[in-house]
Amino acid sequence: xxxxxxxxxxxxxxxxxxxxxxxxxxxxxxxxxxxxxxxxxxxxxxxxxxxxxxxxxxxxxxxxxxxxxxxxxxxxxxxxxxxxxxxxxxxxxxxxxxxxxxxxxxxxxxxxxxxxxxxxxxxxxxxxxxxxxxxxxxxxxxxxxxxxxxxxxxxxxxxxxxxxxxxxxxxxxxxxxxxxxxxxxxxxxxxxxxxxxxxxxxxxxxxxxxxxxxxxxxxxxxxxxxxxxxxx
Amino acid sequence: xxxxxxxxxxxxxxxxxxxxxxxxxxxxxxxxxxxxxxxxxxxxxxxxxxxxxxxxxxxxxxxxxxxxxxxxxxxxxxxxxxxxxxxxxxxxxxxxxxxxxxxxxxxxxxxxxxxxxxxxxxxxxxxxxxxxxxxxxxxxxxxxxxxxxxxxxxxxxxxxxxxxxxxxxxxxxxxxxxxxxxxxxxxxxxxxxxxxxxxxxxxxxxxxxxxxxxxxxxxxxxxxxxxxxxxxxxxxxxxxxxxxxxxxxxxxxxxxxxxxxxxxxxxxxxxxxxxxxxxxxxxxxxxxxxxxxxxxxxxxxxxxxxxxxxxxxxxxxxxxxxxxxxxxxxxxxxxxxxxxxxxxxxxxxxxxxxxxxxxxxxxxxxxxxxxxxxxxxxxxxxxxxxxxxxxxxxxxxxxxxxxxxxxxxxxxxxxxxxxxxxxxxxxxxxxxxxxxxxxxxxxxxxxxxxxxxxxxxxxxxxxxxxxxxxxxxxxxxxxxxxxxxxxxxxxxxxx
Numbered sequence: 001x002x003x004x005x006x007x008x009x010x011x012x013x014x015x016x017x018x019x020x021x022x023x024x025x026x027x028x029x030x031x032x033x034x035x036x037x038x039x040x041x042x043x044x045x046x047x048x049x050x051x052x053x054x055x056x057x058x059x060x061x062x063x064x065x066x067x068x069x070x071x072x073x074x075x076x077x078x079x080x081x082x083x084x085x086x087x088x089x090x091x092x093x094x095x096x097x098x099x100x101x102x103x104x105x106x107x108x109x110x111x112x113x114x115x116x117x118x119x120x121x122x123x124x125x126x127x128x129x130x131x132x133x134x135x136x137x138x139x140x141x142x143x144x145x146x147x148x149x150x151x152x153x154x155x156x157x158x159x160x161x162x163x164x165x166x167x168x169x170x171x172x173x174x175x176x177x178x179x180x181x182x183x184x185x186x187x188x189x190x191x192x193x194x195x196x197x198x199x200x201x202x203x204x205x206x207x208x209x210x211x212x213x214x215x216x217x218x219x220x221x222x223x224x225x226x227x228x229x230x231x232x
Numbered sequence: 233x234x235x236x237x238x239x240x241x242x243x244x245x246x247x248x249x250x251x252x253x254x255x256x257x258x259x260x261x262x263x264x265x266x267x268x269x270x271x272x273x274x275x276x277x278x279x280x281x282x283x284x285x286x287x288x289x290x291x292x293x294x295x296x297x298x299x300x301x302x303x304x305x306x307x308x309x310x311x312x313x314x315x316x317x318x319x320x321x322x323x324x325x326x327x328x329x330x331x332x333x334x335x336x337x338x339x340x341x342x343x344x345x346x347x348x349x350x351x352x353x354x355x356x357x358x359x360x361x362x363x364x365x366x367x368x369x370x371x372x373x374x375x376x377x378x379x380x381x382x383x384x385x386x387x388x389x390x391x392x393x394x395x396x397x398x399x400x401x402x403x404x405x406x407x408x409x410x411x412x413x414x415x416x417x418x419x420x421x422x423x424x425x426x427x428x429x430x431x432x433x434x435x436x437x438x439x440x441x442x443x444x445x446x447x448x449x450x451x452x453x454x455x456x457x458x459x460x461x462x463x464x465x466x467x468x469x470x471x472x473x474x475x476x477x478x479x480x481x482x483x484x485x486x487x488x489x490x491x492x493x494x495x496x497x498x499x500x501x502x503x504x505x506x507x508x509x510x511x512x513x514x515x516x517x518x519x520x521x522x523x524x525x526x527x528x529x530x531x532x533x534x535x536x537x538x539x540x541x542x543x544x545x546x547x548x549x550x551x552x553x554x555x556x557x558x559x560x561x562x563x564x565x566x567x568x569x570x571x572x573x574x575x576x577x578x579x580x581x582x583x584x585x586x587x588x589x590x591x592x593x594x595x596x597x598x599x600x601x602x603x604x605x606x607x608x609x610x611x612x613x614x615x616x617x618x619x620x621x622x623x624x625x626x627x628x629x630x631x632x633x634x635x636x637x638x639x640x641x642x643x644x645x646x647x648x649x650x651x652x653x654x655x656x657x658x659x660x661x662x663x664x665x666x667x668x669x670x671x672x673x674x675x676x677x678x679x680x681x682x683x684x685x686x687x688x689x690x691x692x693x694x695x696x697x698x699x700x701x702x703x704x705x706x707x708x709x710x711x712x713x714x715x716x717x718x719x720x721x722x723x724x725x726x727x
Contacts, residue, residue: 044727045632060572070724071591071603073630085576086589086605088636097579104575153708155726157628158678161662164628165680165702165710165726191629 017106017134019053020078022197026174026186027146032107032134037125039137039144045073045190046150046172047109047138049197052078054107054134059083062101064090065111066138076195095120102133111138118142146176151185156206167193169200245365246332247293247303248284248324249274249310255287263287266319273313277306290332293325307360326363330427331372334379335361368430373403380424390417390424402428445481446548447471454493454541461490461542462518469513472547483549488517493540501550503585503609513547515574519581576608585609593618597625597685599634599712599724624685626700631712631724638721640669641713643676643703653699653715657684666703666711668722674705682715702726 016031024030032038032054040047043066051061056078063069067088075081085105090097094112101108116124121143128135137144151173157166170190175183187200254267263286271289275281278296283289293303300306307323314321324335339361363371377394379402399405405413406428414422449464465488476482486508489499502508502516521542576588589605594614596602602625604614616622643651645661652660659682667673681701688694696716704710710726 043633048632060569062575067636068633070599070630070632070634072593072599072634073632075591075593075603076630081591081593081603084591085572085608086591087579087583087587088589088605089583089587090579091583093582096582100575100578100582102575103578104572150727153727155678155704155708155710158680158702158704158710161659161679161681163678163680165704166628168629168708168710168726170708195629 017054017059018057020049020197021053022186022188022199023049023053025199026148026172026184028176028180032136033145034106034132034134035129036145037128037135037137037141037143038146038148039139039141041139041147041149043069043111043138044150045077045168046148046170047136048074048079049077049190050136050148051107051109052197055079055083059106060085060104062087062105062108064088064097064101064108065094065113066109069109073191077191077197095124098124098135099127102127102131102135105133107134107136109136109138116141144176145178146174146180148172148174150190153190154206167191169204169206245293245297245303245325245327246290246329247297247307247310248288248290248329248332248336249314250288250322250324250333250336251314251319252287252322253320255285266317269317270314270319270321273317274310276313277310284329284333288333288336290329297325303362304358304360307362308358311358311360320359322359322361324361324363326371327365327368328430331363331368331430334375335363335371369406372428372430373401373406375402376400377402377405377428380427390420393417406430445472445475445479445552446487446546447475448544448546450544451542454543456541458518458521461521461545462514465517465545465547466510466514468545468547469508469510472513472549473510476549476552481549481552484551484553485549486513486516487546487548487550488513488520489546489548490517490521490542491544491546493543503580509570512570512574512577515577516581517545519578573609580608595620595622597622597687599626599631600636602630603634624683624687626683626702626712629726631726633725633727635723635725638714638723641720641722642667642669642673643701643713643720651720652718653682657682657699663701663703666705666713666722668711674707674709676703677706678704685714 016029016033018031019027032050038050040050048070051063051074055061060083061079062085063071064087069086071079071081071084071086074084085101087097087101090113092114094110094114095116098108098110121141124135125143149172151171153168153170155165155168157163167189168191170188171185172188172190173183173185175181187202187205189198189200192198249270251267251270254263254270267287271281271283274289274291277300278291278293281289281291293306297303297306300309303325307325311321311323320341322336322339322341324332324337324339326332326335339359341359377391377399380394381391394405399408405425408425410422410425410429413425417424447468449468451461451464455461472486485501485503487499487501489497491497498520500516500520502513508516579588586607588608590608591603592606592612592614594602594604595616595618601616602618604612604616606612606614642665643663644665644667645651646664647661649661651663654660663676663679665673666676679701682699683701685696685698685700687696687698689697698714698716701713701715702710703713708727711722712724712726713720713722715721
């Protein structure tokens with residue numbers, strides 16, 4: 001285990017905003033440190049999963065600059081839509097919008113519509129340190145304490161003309177500065193078949209690396225005849 | 233309808249004031265404001281005025297006409313007073329609202345707008361048409377049946393039908409026995425028949441004189457600093473809320489009007505919906521004053537502000553409505569904490585009311601429909617109920633990326649031919665490549681479908697026939713694609 005703090009379900013929730021249990025090992029101290037910036041390379045389910053844990057715990061979440069955010073998927077991961085604010089188009093005033101949202105929400109997921117100049121970033125980080133919020137950036141943010149990215153992923157459940165998407169196995173890597181400096185990678189079901197996020201058992205990982213040519217839709221057989229019939 | 237007024241057998245005399253320029257369905261805020269001023273002027277002559285439709289108002293003329301020396305004199309005074317606002321009015325007087333509306337419509341247009349402030353005078357050129365008492369039946373009989381259109385009856389169908397039946401005028405129509413009309417044309421026809429005979433279908437719903445619910449605080453000497461004004465705003469908001477609550481009312485918006493010592497005014501409307509606390513109203517006053525304070529703006533006026541200060545602050549409720557249980561429930565359940573509401577409203581103040589949204593789970597078969605964004609501060613039910621089964625929706629994991637507008641794509645098979653889906657939902661070949669418009673093509677590693685979906689076939693405008701696919705590509709992502717009208721569209725992405 002690359003992280004100093006062993007994580008097991010029994011330990012009390014660490015200070016900072018909680019995350020889903022499967023994501024704890026990726027983050028220093030097993031949570032989102034208040035006042036910090038996390039950067040996720042690209043918007044996707046990983047961003048939404050990072051929101052879900054804190055939201056389920058009662059935090060308000062803001063999503064700014066991501067009109068295509070799949071809130072339904074986020075709700076499936078555990079996001080409470082009743083405590084979510086969306087600002088799909090913050091426009092050129094996005095730093096002020098993000099700062100305002102951080103006044104009200106503990107966790108703000110932001111995709112800056114334009115590249116953020118260093119001065120703007122520093123001002124926003126100062127706002128962040130004064131408050132108790134966490135800024136989650138979808139995209140690049142040079143000052144981020146933690147950086148996360150999906151290295152590789154594969155969906156299971158789809159065959160050649162049959163089945164349906166069931167679960168996605170993803171390798172997530174995290175690195176960052178100071179205590180987060182060491183790179184950690186974990187295999188996760190994102191989402192798992194039950195819709196949540198789970199740590200993947202190495203035996204279940206549906207690809208033999210390097211990515212093989214045959215997908216392994218082991219679970220998809222049952223649905224085939226009915227779908228074929230519907231397709232005529 | 234029974235007669236109104238003193239004599240039981242005397243029909244009601246109705247005066248209609250119509251401003252042709254202010255009529256029409258699409259009325260902006262400016263038009264509404266101009267009409268509001270016209271109504272205020274008319275209310276000066278008779279307090280009980282009904283707004284019939286945008287640009288048209290009506291009132292019972294008997295009493296005011298006696299006071300002002302006759303119907304023609306009253307009409308001339310109103311025309312002159314409305315002309316003083318720069319508006320042109322036409323006035324019609326008759327027994328009953330319908331005849332009065334037609335009379336106003338047929339009043340001669342003013343040759344030229346009377347000079348502002350000119351003394352009221354009755355002349356032949358006034359845009360006034362007075363149908364004398366008892367003459368209404370004759371006046372109506374000569375009108376074409378098309379006059380019934382726009383009377384909120386069965387629509388234009390009835391008038392077209394009457395014309396085809398050879399009933400050219402209201403007089404022809406009125407001559408039919410009412411029982412025959414009722415049995416042939418039903419309820420709408422019977423109401424039209426009553427109108428044609430000069431019997432109004434309903435009494436006037438006059439508009440009560442609105443009580444002034446606004447609250448004012450004057451500062452003497454004018455207050456140059458913002459803090460005392462904001463502090464006073466809090467107390468003012470408390471008084472405003474108490475005044476509204478005592479009448480069982482709430483307001484959709486609140487207008488904050490600050491008057492500066494030099495006479496200039498800063499006015500702004502803020503969304504209220506009965507949800508703002510006194511402190512929240514005070515916050516808005518602060519934001520509004522900040523925009524006018526030195527430092528916030530850059531022109532030379534700032535010095536004058538600093539010298540002059542705020543002389544008066546007025547809070548006026550806008551769009552007052554009866555407070556309903558729903559609003560009270562919102563007051564009671566503090567779902568949104570003050571901190572969050574303040575943050576959201578600040579962003580709304582920056583970007584507009586519709587810019588801050590709350591997602592509400594909703595129904596529907598496409599992933600785009602299953603979350604309805606509702607502007608923050610509003611309570612709106614989604615159009616498609618979430619608690620219905622919605623057969624045909626995509627089951628299983630939800631996509632993390634849902635495009636606002638579906639993206640065009642090309643899907644080809646191994647031979648490079650476009651993959652097509654027949655009307656019987658047969659796929660021409662297995663998809664091998666997916667090229668989302670604007671992105672490099674990807675190899676398809678797994679696919680499922682087509683899942684046919686035929687929605688709203690009963691409504692030609694909204695009907696959609698689609699075949700849906702899930703595609704997995706070699707970069708590990710998966711896509712929700714549809715074929716509609718022979719084109720491939722990507723609706724959502726799974727990553």
